[in-house]
Amino acid sequence: METFIAVVIIFGLLISFHEFGHLLLAKRAGILCREFAIGFGPKLFSIKKKETVYTLRLLPIGGFVRMAGEDPEVIELKPGHRIGLLFNPQQMVSKIIINQLNKYPNAKVITVDSADLERDLYIQGYEEEYGERLTFSVDRKAEYVTDGQEFQIAPLDRQFGSKSVFDRILTIFAGPFNNFLLALIVFIIMFLLQGVPSDKPVLGKLTADDPATKAGLHQGDRVLTINGNAIESFSEIASYINKRPNKDLTIKVERDNNIKTFHVTTAKNEQGQGIIGVQQPFEKSVGKSIKMSFTQSYSMIKLELQALKQLVTGAIGIDQLSGPVGIYTITGQVVNYGIFMIMQWTAMLSINLGIVNLLPLPALDGGRLLFLFAEALRGKPVDPKKETLVHFIGFALLMLLMIVVTWNDIQKIFM
Structure with missing residues (x-):
């Protein structure tokens, strides 16, 4: 049940931010937005505010903003009507x-x-x-x-197609952009609450029943020396211990202005490295939290782009992709590690959604941007019928890919 609730909240947040980006820039351009929907399928709830109907639909696997002019008008007055x-x-x-x-x-x-x-x-x-x-x-x-x-x-000047190419590009790009913005906001909140990783030679959170706890070390102890070697940073602590699995160490620390000495025997992890069960310390700082959030977002974007490059070059196969079922399974595992891991997972999914939507593929925002860039270069729009056909075929292929990925996810569960 916890997994289901977490998935609903995470997906709802990602979709809402994405679609709100489209909505905000569309309204700014003067486009009539008939509906802002979270989910697909039958309506569960709807409320109308001014000229837009806000709806919650049954299947939480996406969302949309229905803008006037994107589709033919539902009603057409004809002679004799x-x-x-x-x-x-x-x-x-x-x-x-x-x-x-x-x-x-x-x-x-x-x-x-x-x-x-x-x-x-x-x-x-x-x-x-x-x-x-x-x-x-x-x-x-x-x-x-x-x-x-x-x-x-929808008077002509309120329709999507009547706006300048620049306004339409901004409206479409705003969805993926909002996903990057959401990741940044989540990281800022996470680092403000959790703190920013510090490289000071101070012990962070200790794991129960591990060597450091058994030896009497405390969180917040400032490490002065290990086996007589002066320590200046947490990186030095980690490096020294990692290289010495199953070894006896003499650790001198400062605690409450007193110098104390402890004898610790390291354990060995699955990678053969020495460990004593100590995590990196964190410090609270608004400025560092914001800076770290940008750094973390940039790092995740790079990782996503590298993974995409490997997929295109064939270094990794389609069987390595995860769909809704796979994401649900991973979310269930993430939930067990607490709120900060959930926040990090949310930020990663948001960045992933932003990058995927910018791919120049039909039916995605990137595909629509491609047609708009072509219009800007040609000086006239692509034939709407041809564009609609391309998006339809692209959507069908994406659904086929989704079925394949989902089938792979299901197989992994039972392997």
């Missing part, structure tokens, strides 16, 4: 009733002759009661009403 109209105080159309007209007795019923809800914002039609041909101005924020649900119309 019988509709009802409701008006605002300025006598502009505020609601367009598509069906169930009997539920709106105050609506003016007309038969559509022509309509333009993108540029000129009008509806022309024949009034049912008198048969008179009338033209109605439509409010920019007018809404369709169908089956009791409301959908705001």
Whole structure:
């Protein structure tokens, strides 16, 4: 149960930050965002704030921001269509009733002759009661009403495709960028709470029943010498002990302004190195926490890119990849190591999600950016039908890859 809760929280956080990046930059560019969704499949919960519906869906394996103009409009008014109209105080159309007209007795019923809800914002039609041909101005924020649900119309200047290439690039890039930002924030919080690794010659947390604890050493002891050798840093402590498995050591420390001497016999780990069960010390510092967070994020990005290079060159195979099942299994193991390990795992997954989404593959943010860069170079957009086809094929291939990876994950569990 702990694993399930951790997975839901981690995935929810990663997806929310990613999609919020798209949402924030889309709204900044003036794009109408119809829906901000976490998950796919049936809706579990929804709430409308201003012009956007925020939904939580059943399958927590992704999310999306539905921007006007990315897909064909759900509703299209055609000649002969019988509709009802409701008006605002300025006598502009505020609601367009598509069906169930009997539920709106105050609506003016007309038969559509022509309509333009993108540029000129009008509806022309024949009034049912008198048969008179009338033209109605439509409010920019007018809404369709169908089956009791409301959908705001999308004037051309509120659609994704009407914005500059630069604004669209920023909107798409904002998702992966937010994943890198989330990793940085998680690291900052983690280091502020845990502290930053210090290289001072001080003993950190001691493991119970290991040689250091048995010998009487305490966390916070400042090591002066080991076997008479002066010690200046924790790195020297670790290096000296690692080279001497199963050896007797005389360790002189300073504790509460007193000098104490302890005799410790090292143990040997699986790699054949000497150990006494002492961890590196940590120190609390806001400045160092921020600096360490950038360093750690950069290191993880480098590791992810190296792994990606190995995958492309064939140094590692597809069987080494992990999908949702594999991530769930690893998360279960990480949970046992405490909150700081969970935070580190979350940051790593967030960086991974950011990098994967920037790959120039169809159906991913990187694939969409590729088409936008091509548009910037050509001076005109790629044929929307061709782009849609490429993304569809890419999505199908990604789903196939996901099935293969998931099958490998399941096999690993039972091996």
